Amino acid sequence: MFAQLLTPPYIPFTFSFLIMIGIGVIEVVGLGLGHLDLDADASADAGDSVLGWLGLGGELPILIWLTSLLGCFTVSGIAVQQSMTALFGAPLHPGLAAGAALLIGTVLNTFAANGLARVMPGFESTVVSxxxxxxxxxxxxxxxxxxxxxxxxxxxxxxxxxxxxxxxxxxxxxxxxxxxxxxxxxxxxxxxxxxxxxxxxxxxx
Missing domain, CATH: 2.40.50.140 (Nucleic acid-binding proteins)
Structure with missing residues (x-):
């Protein structure tokens, strides 16, 4: 399985997995990048509702949200390629698989991020606008x-x-x-x- 992840059809998901691990290392060594200022001066309610749907409207730290998204993207991509191989005998082109995984992973991440936000009621952000x-x-x-x-x-x-x-x-x-x-x-x-x-x-x- 590990060797399969190094083949071209799986490269986008291997990279996303490595980035996810890298973010985890950054958090562990305490570089403090979790306190990124996300203030974009957005005043429209539509923008707020989109961020809330994506799981960014609450108090979930940005790097936890990003790690969750990368994880959902990686799992979705591997699942897509495995399914295509089982059904048609070959995986999709990496670009097509990445596009499909991004759509599926984004939807999955809305549930994952909002779930994480609910189980972190004690988190107090020091991020300021x-x-x-x-x-x-x-x-x-x-x-x-x-x-x-x-x-x-x-x-x-x-x-x-x-x-x-x-x-x-x-x-x-x-x-x-x-x-x-x-x-x-x-x-x-x-x-x-x-x-x-x-x-x-x-x-x-």
């Missing part, structure tokens, strides 16, 4: 932030985790030097805009 950094204080690390010339800053979220962002002053005439504390008030894409804490109208958060 980019927008969660607004109204947080940060410190400019290097350079001087001016309008059109952003500087790098460090911001702590409510979990105490550090995030590194690029920011410019909210007001055109302001400049913020390295070491100064600021309040993040808005963002455009990945760029944040901040008020220097020396501004008299800043209120504590």
């Amino acid at each position: 980019t927008n969660d950094l607004l109204r947080r204080r940060g410190t400019v690390l290097e350079g001087t932030a001016r309008r059109g010339s952003p500087a790098r800053a460090k911001v702590l979220d409510h979990h105490g985790q550090a995030h590194f962002v690029m920011l410019e002053p909210h007001e055109d005439e302001d400049s913020i030097a390295a070491g100064e504390t600021v309040l993040l008030v808005r963002r455009e894409g990945t760029l944040f805009f901040a008020l220097p804490e020396r501004a008299a109208f800043l209120n504590p958060i």
Whole structure:
């Protein structure tokens, strides 16, 4: 059976299995990639419902969901090739088998992921949305932030985790030097805009 998995018809599923094992190793050694920020600024209910159907709408960590998907894809692909061999005497072309396995595996993974989410009620995610950094204080690390010339800053979220962002002053005439504390008030894409804490109208958060 192992030798069969190294033949061309089974190569896509062998690769998916190896990737699944690799993700498991990454989690075991604690590289922390399970805390990927999935914020895509999606505001449409349709998008939320699709993510929920796929099993991504709850608190299931992204790498557990991905591992589950890879497992379902691998099992589905092997089952498809075994079935085709039993029925017609030969497996499908790898591309056709991978397409069929992706469809079947995605459907299976909706049940698997939602089932995993239900048996993990104690999981508390420390993933934060980019927008969660607004109204947080940060410190400019290097350079001087001016309008059109952003500087790098460090911001702590409510979990105490550090995030590194690029920011410019909210007001055109302001400049913020390295070491100064600021309040993040808005963002455009990945760029944040901040008020220097020396501004008299800043209120504590």
